[in-house]
Amino acid sequence: MALRVVVCFHISKILGLSLTLILFFAAVASIQTTTSDRISTTDDQNITVNVTDGGTPTQFEWTTPIPSDPTAASSTRELPVSTTEEPVLPSLPLPVSGRFPPRVPGVDRYCPCDALRGVCDINCCCDRECSSEDWSLFSGCSIQTVSGSQQLCSHDVAHYSLKSTVEGHLELQSSIRTHSSSDILCIQSQNRFDGLSHPSPALPTDRNFEWLFQQFTSFMFGSESRDQESHSDSHASTGYQLRDMMQTAGLDGQRGMFVLPAPGLTAHCVDNSPAAFLMNQSSHCSRRLVLDQDCSSLPALSMDTYVNIQLLAGKNKDAAVVPLEVISVVLQSTQSTQTQLNVSGRQTLSPTLTEPTLCANVVLKVVYMIRYSSAGRLVKASVSLVLGFVSEALLPLQQDFQVLYLQEDVGEAVVRYSGNPGYVVGMPLVSGTKTAEGMSRSLNPGDTLSVLRSSEDQDCLQVAPQRSPLLFGMDSVSGCMLRLEEAANCSLVSLLLLDVLRGPNSPQYVASFGNSPLENPLDWIPIKSSFIMEDSPSCSIPVSLHLEIRWTKFGSLLNPQAQIVGITEVIQTNSSSLVQVPGGGSMQPISSSVSFIPVSTSARPGYRAMPTIDAKLPHDFFLPFV
Incomplete structure (x- = not known):
């Protein structure tokens, strides 16, 4: 006489999972403990496993329960048959993530050689669709061991083999053994199937950024308080932020x-x-x-x-x-x-x-x-x-x-340099003026050494022409058109043209290096000019200004630094009368140009002199031979 007791435990909401444990206890009149690793071939096991594209088991339909204990699994006995209907469980709220994490299946649920669903695969001993008649046709097990993740400190390994009985039938032997990892760095436990790998993250864009932000920050500790703080900060900040629409x-x-x-x-x-x-x-x-x-x-x-x-x-x-x-x-x-x-x-x-x-x-x-x-x-x-x-x-x-x-409200004035220490091509020249206290430099970019930036048809005196800073290493040519009436004052026009060519508040010194300090006047080079305004009976006005800047390479051959060694201003005046235009008056083109001339000498290889010995011997060194 046998007694069968079924005990069900229902544990709800443990790590976001609903788990039902069903334990079967079988008592017989003659109690016997077996340690055989044999599964009877008479048991008709029909197991259907639905596998996703990535190989992750997502659904299992059991018609014959598979015991989890390896010793019980190897026993030969008739297992109770359960129905396919699952017990009705109370509805549980989803976790914060909005979905339940996938379960970690046991190693006995995997069968790599099970390629066809609902059909027994030849020599696939772990295939649940195979029966005792199919095993009699097997020549062996194509896959004998199925191991779990070797990254775990202890993982299960399922072993499959075929054995002939005394009657000549083939029986399937299967066992699950626990192997311990010898690696110091291992994973103690795994509660999620996808915990050992990470899917490709979604790239944030202007459309999905808010959704990604809410999804990932909801798992952070104290996210509610931080959300409240950020919400209050956004209301407290009344100014615009970067990329805000004004x-x-x-x-x-x-x-x-x-x-x-x-x-x-x-x-x-x-x-x-x-x-x-x-x-x-x-x-x-x-x-x-x-x-x-x-x-x-x-x-x-x-x-x-x-x-x-x-x-x-x-x-x-x-x-x-x-x-x-x-x-x-x-x-x-x-x-x-x-x-x-x-x-x-x-x-x-x-x-x-x-x-x-x-x-x-x-x-x-x-x-x-x-x-x-x-x-x-x-x-x-x-x-x-x-x-x-x-x-x-x-x-x-x-x-x-x-x-x-x-x-608007910058705390300290920003002093901009054009190199460290040598000039960098494309950076403006550092210029200044000399005072009794030393060198002075304006922080306004408009007060630096500059050249004209206008078209040849631009009237020089009608409107203040636009100017651009003088950039190191970049030659330039520009100009404007001078239109004079017959009653124009030649001396006044000459002074106005000098201001147009040189620029307002034209500096007289240029720094030899891009970071020359104001405290060292010797690092500042004066602008040499031979032009002298003279009173002459004929109308003599400046028609062109040319700046000739000489520079050299200073320092090591591996990292030479650009240094300005001289700058000369050349002003030319008209040598003939101005071109007369119809209706009275005259017209003259005015030009401004800049050229950078390298004056570096070619590098020469240097050799050290041969060493010489300057030694003095004592006067009795060769005694008694001399």
Whole structure:
């Protein structure tokens, strides 16, 4: 008489898993302990294993329970048959991750040679679909051992073999043994199947960054408190941050974005392109126009569109309005000459169709300068515009847009150098003036040694020409056109032209190295000039200025440093009368040029002199021979 007891334990929510343990106890009248590793071939085991593409067992349907104890598994007995219906378990909440981690299957669940589902594979001893009739046809086990992860400190190994009985039948012998790892660095336990490898992480983009941030930070300790702190910090910070879209205030009180036209997929302008905070941007795009229709009606051509903008100092609701100041309006003619216009207050110039094929006061270039504080709040905003004439021959219209950011409240003045110690090609020359206390240098980049930057048709005296800093190692040639009336004062014109060629507040000294200190006047080289303004009966005006800069390589051959050894200013005056133009007056081209001349001597190999022996012997050294 046998007694069978089934005891079920239900453990809920342990490491996010629902686990049901079913223990079977069998008691018989004659108690006997067996240690045989043999599984009876009469037991009909039908096990279906569904495997994913990656080889991970995800579902097991058991029609015959497989004991977990290796000694019990090797016993020959009839096992109770359980139904395929699983017990109804109460619904459990999912873990924080939103899904249950996959279970770690035992080593007896793996069968690498089981290639066909529902069919017994030849010589596959671990195949659950094989019966005793199939085993009698086997010649051996193709896979005799199946091991677990060898990275664990102790892992199970399943052994499979075939043995002939006394009656001549083949029986399957299987056992599971635990092997210990001799490696010091091993894994003690594994509770997740995918814990030994990591899937390819999703690359963060502007679309999925928030989702990834919420997914991974939810597992961090104290994430709720940090989320609250970051949420409060975001509300406390009212200034803009990097790449934030700056906001504007409309006339109706609604908020908008500060936009800067930029080319899209093609070269055509896209007017609703937002400008990001602290991201200097420069764009060049074109527009197709019909002059007689778009000259006075298209907003993109009008100065009002780029001037009547009210920026908000911050992101908060009660942010102050930062007015946009117009600091410069330049009118460019059809010959590309530019003239500075005096625009007072909020006065604007609207596009006007002067001729059927010519539109005046069209916006050609817009430059925004935005100053901000260390807290990210806008302090001041200004705009400079270039207006011009557009004809049918110049279509499509080319427009330039630029936005620059400059921090307002800088603690200490930044002194910029052009090398350490030698000059670097492309860096501006370090220049200064000599005073009674020593050398002095202006921190304003506009006060450094500079050259003209204008076209040959630019009027030299009509408007202050634009200038660019003198860059080391880069030759340049530029100029402008001098137009004089008959009643012009020659001496006054000569002085004005000298200021145009040399620049305002022209420095007289140049540093020999890129980091020459002000405390060492010997490292500063004076600019030599032989030009002397003389009073002559004829009109003698300077027509060209040439700077000749001589430099050499100083130091080791492995790492030579560029050093300026001399700079000479050469000014030429007109040797003949000026060219007369129709209608009275005269015209003369004015040029400015810079050249860098290397004066380094070629390296010569040096050899040390042969050593000489300077030894004095005592007077009795050769006694008694001498």
